[in-house]
Amino acid sequence: xxxxxxxxxxxxxxxSSVKISCKASGYTFTSYDISWIxxxxxxxxxxxxxxxxxxxxxxxxxxxxxxxxxxxxxxxxTAFMQLSSLTPEDTAVYYCARRAYWGQGTLVxxxx
Amino acid sequence: xxxxxxSPSFLSASVGDRVTINCKASQNINKYxxxxxxxLGEAPKRLIYNTNNLQTGIPSRFxxxxxxxxxxxxxxxxQPEDFATYxxxxxxxxxxxxxxxxxxxxx
Numbered sequence: 320x321x322x323x324x325x326x327x328x329x330x331x332x333x334x335s336s337v338k339i340s341c342k343a344s345g346y347t348f349t350s351y352d353i354s355w356i357x358x359x360x361x362x363x364x365x366x367x368x369x370x371x372x373x374x375x376x377x378x379x380x381x382x383x384x385x386x387x388x389x390x391x392x393x394x395x396x397t398a399f400m401q402l403s404s405l406t407p408e409d410t411a412v413y414y415c416a417r418r419a420y421w422g423q424g425t426l427v428x429x430x431x
Numbered sequence: 432x433x434x435x436x437x438s439p440s441f442l443s444a445s446v447g448d449r450v451t452i453n454c455k456a457s458q459n460i461n462k463y464x465x466x467x468x469x470x471l472g473e474a475p476k477r478l479i480y481n482t483n484n485l486q487t488g489i490p491s492r493f494x495x496x497x498x499x500x501x502x503x504x505x506x507x508x509x510q511p512e513d514f515a516t517y518x519x520x521x522x523x524x525x526x527x528x529x530x531x532x533x534x535x536x537x538x
Contacts, residue, residue: 354527364518364529380526414474419486421474 321345323353323415323422330428336403339425341415348396349373351417355389355400358424359411367413370398405429433457433521437530443538448509452533454519456500463523466495466504470515478517479504509535 326340341353355367368379370389377389386409388401402409405427412424434457444450454464462482467475477486479495482502492507506513514537519530 363531364520366525366527366529368526378525382526419477419480421476423474 321417321420323417323420325413325415325422325425328426328428330430331405333406333429333431335405336401337405337427338399338401339413339415339427341398341400341422343396343398343417346417348391349393353389353391353398354416355387356414356416357383357411358414367400372398402427432526433460433524433528435519435521435528435530437519437533439533440531442533442535444509444535445538446509446511450506450509450535452504452517452519452535454497454502454504454521454530456502456521456523459499460521460523462498463521464495464497464502465520465522466493467518467520468513468515469518475518511537 322344324342329337331337349372352369352371354369357365357367366380367383367387368377368389370377370391372391375391386402390399398415407429410429412426414424415422436455438453442450464482465477466479468478469475478489478493482497483495494505496503514535516532516534518532521528
């Protein structure tokens, strides 16, 4: 069965970076793009972008350019999202998703 | 970006009720509209894809309709497990955008 297993919660300081992972199983990893979504209570759901897991090509929502960097490691069927120059506004639950399938979410808390 | 206006934001209903939730896009999205259910602390679950296609394993009391800019999710007879938050997603053009959500509460 298709599963996307995300890494655990992160507590980060303002100005730092975090890297979230999304390990896929149950299907051929390189056959589907992986999307990333941000969820906050205030802003709701926002689409960050996607990565073509075969080619490594990416699309970023303009709002997240310079904030998020998407990569993959095909050898481990894992997608990654690095968030840089963190501010309190980056505090959110972040999801990876493949069409109908979503990871369980990773809470990133930015606080000094 | 395409704006998705979802209504209502809150909905109070009883078990057995028929409810509808609406999403209006700021431009034609060519039926590329999905509906999701989310319960507290859980990832969203896709119910409907491309306006009216029921996701495998989702009960048939859920249905979707619409075209152009206007889309509707209908739950024909609410069950206790249906009380959750629902939201729509347009994937016609990037960036994909979400509705603001509808919290369905037990009356």
